[in-house]
Amino acid sequence: MEEKTVYSAVQPSGDLTIGNYIGSIRNWLPLQESYTCYFAVADLHSITVRQDPALLRERTLSLAALYLACGVDPEKTTLYVQSHVPEHAQLCWALNTIAYVGEMERMTQFKDKSQKHADNINMGLMDYPVLMASDILLYQTDLVPVGQDQTQHLEICRDLAIRFNNRYGETFRVPKAHIIKERAKICSLLEPTKKMSKSDENPNASIFLTDPRDVILKKFKRAVTDSDNTIRYAEEKPGVSNLLAIYSVFRGCTIAEAEKSFEGCGYGTLKTAVGETVADALEPIQREQQRLLGEREYLLSLLKKGAENARERAEKTLISVYEKIGLLRG
Numbered sequence: 463m464e465e466k467t468v469y470s471a472v473q474p475s476g477d478l479t480i481g482n483y484i485g486s487i488r489n490w491l492p493l494q495e496s497y498t499c500y501f502a503v504a505d506l507h508s509i510t511v512r513q514d515p516a517l518l519r520e521r522t523l524s525l526a527a528l529y530l531a532c533g534v535d536p537e538k539t540t541l542y543v544q545s546h547v548p549e550h551a552q553l554c555w556a557l558n559t560i561a562y563v564g565e566m567e568r569m570t571q572f573k574d575k576s577q578k579h580a581d582n583i584n585m586g587l588m589d590y591p592v593l594m595a596s597d598i599l600l601y602q603t604d605l606v607p608v609g610q611d612q613t614q615h616l617e618i619c620r621d622l623a624i625r626f627n628n629r630y631g632e633t634f635r636v637p638k639a640h641i642i643k644e645r646a647k648i649c650s651l652l653e654p655t656k657k658m659s660k661s662d663e664n665p666n667a668s669i670f671l672t673d674p675r676d677v678i679l680k681k682f683k684r685a686v687t688d689s690d691n692t693i694r695y696a697e698e699k700p701g702v703s704n705l706l707a708i709y710s711v712f713r714g715c716t717i718a719e720a721e722k723s724f725e726g727c728g729y730g731t732l733k734t735a736v737g738e739t740v741a742d743a744l745e746p747i748q749r750e751q752q753r754l755l756g757e758r759e760y761l762l763s764l765l766k767k768g769a770e771n772a773r774e775r776a777e778k779t780l781i782s783v784y785e786k787i788g789l790l791r792g
């Protein structure tokens with residue numbers, strides 16, 4: 463049987479939150495055992511909003527170190543930086559010619575970001591989903607582990623793959639999103655119906671993967687719950703449900719087990735327990751990330767090897783696409 467391929471990426475556009483970890487990176491780890499995996503640092507995506515160049519470079523390396531610290535195994539997967547593989551931008555150009563302006567304008571993320579960065583509604587921002595589709599389709603991907611906010615982009619990616627295949631003949635595998643329902647949308651600690659986001663203006667709304675223990679405990683203590691004081695996972699209790707979801711991930715138990723372990727307890731107990739569990743889990747990741755960042759040369763060589771590996775596969779897809787659309791080979 464042909465091996466299945468997994469692709470995912472995160473933008474180095476700010477400090478990552480536990481939302482990024484729970485909704486995405488953590489779900490990559492078990493897939494490494496039985497799939498061919500490509501995990502990228504999506505630096506080209508991040509420049510669709512203004513970045514400080516020096517900081518972006520540091521964040522890119524720091525995110526690669528974080529992947530490794532979280533458990534991405536460079537022996538089993540291909541870990542690389544998106545801009546090191548020029549085929550991403552090259553495929554994007556070809557896919558742009560079958561992507562319609564109208565469908566890009568309808569993307570929720572484009573609308574949100576256009577509002578937030580009203581002085582910089584650039585072409586890249588609108589083209590973001592086409593570049594993301596290029597990332598995925600270059601590797602003939604089967605599964606894309608992401609959080610819920612990416613489902614619309616995954617749909618567009620599938621549409622573009624199908625549209626291209628229909629027009630030019632079977633070329634791309636049509637990928638599927640790999641989403642774990644209870645983990646797909648970790649919410650803000652202060653507005654628990656809203657997604658926890660690395661770009662939230664209030665730092666108390668998010669737990670960053672770099673937050674020290676005392677900050678984590680304090681933020682969970684301030685988390686918004688409700689006045690009912692019973693600890694259960696329910697739609698009408700978004701704050702408590704969010705805390706239970708976070709707890710269950712870091713404890714490695716089910717949500718039902720988490721509910722059971724807090725039977726008869728008050729919200730104060732829950733908040734302290736979640737804070738301590740998260741702080742305990744993040745501590746070794748933070749330590750390992752710092753250790754790796756001290757080994758810059760090793761990281762850079764790993765990323766170089768990763769990009770070479772990625773290019774081998776990417777090049778094949780790109781050549782076949784360029785041939786199909788009629789570009790003369792030199």
Ligand code: TYM
Binds near residue numbers: 486
């Ligand atoms: P980014 O950097 O915005 O988010 C990275 C991943 O984290 C998930 N995520 C969440 N999951 C659960 N709860 C949350 N509060 C939360 N916040 C973020 C996102 O769904 C995402 O999976 N466009 C992508 C990066 C990308 C990509 C790709 C992903 C570029 N190319 C190809 C997959 C395949 C993004 O938004 O990253």
